[in-house]
Amino acid sequence: MCIFCKIVKGEIPNQTVLEDENFLAFNDINPARKIHVLIIPKGHYDSFDVIPPKIMTAMTEFIQKVASKLEIKQSGYRLITNIGSDGGQEVPHFHFHLIGGEPVGKLVR
Template identity: 55%
Template sequence: MDCIFCKIVKGEIPSKKVTENDKFLAFYDINPIAPVHVLIIPKEHFEKFDSTPDEIFPQMAEFIKEVAKTLNLSDYRLITNNGKNAGQEVFHLHVHMVANPDGKLKWPKLV
């Protein structure tokens, strides 16, 4: 059974895309915690940060920079949760990009 993010990658579930390439997809979070809240995922399924091959990360870092440029963001926060006790809810590696282009980003409650 595919996870929700794999279904988004396949186009089975709609998303509001920011940008994509052959390996990664960026789309708006449906429950934003900030004025800008984008999820950045590899199109290939990796459960979490610890189980993702190291060679994915340099490519993902470049894609994240492209997302920030696309959104015209210079200040933003990147968050990834690794495992249930860290707050991971969807077990497909993803990075949250959150920003407030109109002012300072406040830190959300973590517990």
């Protein structure tokens, strides 16, 4: 069982930001910015490549609620998902990093 599934089951504590029946948002234990939240589906999906479109639709609405709760919709934020080892995915459970609360910088090209 992956670490995020253990968090969903309550086996590993977390700092919950927002939760509903399908999704969980919690603070990253090693934040990259002032606000760094991980957003996961409660069901296990290895990556973005296998997530059903209807789950993504619901997850979009949930992410918007998280941004509202954190009061960063106006100032802006960055959403990141990593896919596979070449994409930098470290935990094999689909998730987004939501970072903000301060300027996050430009992407290097």
